[in-house]
Amino acid sequence: MVKIAVCGAAGRMGGRIISAISETEGAVVSGALERLGHPMVGQDAGFNAGLGAIGVTISDDLTAVVQGCDVLIDFTTPKVSLKNLEVCGLNKKSIVIGSTGFTPEERALAAELAKDIPVVLAPNMSVGVNVCFKVLADVAKILGDDFDVEIVEAHHKMKKDSPSGTAVRMGEVVAEALGRDYNKVANFHREGICGERTKDEIGMQTIRGGDIVGEHTVYFIGMGERIEITHRAHTRDMFSRGSVRAAKWVVSQKPGLYDMQDVLGLR
The missing domain is CATH 3.30.360.10 (Dihydrodipicolinate Reductase; domain 2)
Known part of the structure; x- marks a missing residue:
């Protein structure tokens, strides 16, 4: 069973990802992360996903959430994603990043950080x-x-x-x-x-x-x-399903920077 944590769990995309994980065989929601001070911190992550209580509380403690998962899914912003990538590296956990707007310098930094852990970074998970x-x-x-x-x-x-x-x-x-x-x-x-x-x-x-x-x-x-x-x-569900597919794939890969072409075997 792949334990997946979701960053931005209280947002629209975070809710869809949590829902997709719940529908995926061999995967389970192990953690939910939000920014410090977010009003949904402390609430059950299943409510935002329309699932009811799933027994996973939304937390603002990045390190604790990362330590409790096999892989973190991140759809935030490049600066936040790079910080999360660094923490995942320190804890030897995989990460799937769907954030967009990376500069060439930020992508280069992501590639450098990916030398320690397997990372999927893709602007579109569809x-x-x-x-x-x-x-x-x-x-x-x-x-x-x-x-x-x-x-x-x-x-x-x-x-x-x-x-x-x-x-x-x-x-x-x-x-x-x-x-x-x-x-x-x-x-x-x-x-x-x-x-x-x-x-x-x-x-x-x-x-x-x-x-x-x-x-x-x-x-x-x-x-x-x-x-x-x-x-x-037509909906954001294709992005969430793709990210979960990437999360299940990346946990068994060697350290390095991958994208969805690798996940789907298109290379």
């Missing part, structure tokens, strides 16, 4: 999205430089980072397949007389509004034709 990553690489290699690439993503109005971590990863996958450096060719802003589109750039456009869970479309645009590859998320 099985479908990760299949899209694989398909995008294949399509980009086949089409080569003859097609322009544009990426458009849409999310709810409460999302804090832009573009989404998933859109960034899509851009990185395509750029790598085309032999380009994403950080040099990504174009996030066009306004006024901005000149003709360059051959190598990858456009990154963002939409925010309402309660959109997540939509991503990659356009491969040629002369007289285009290919559109789209993924639409």
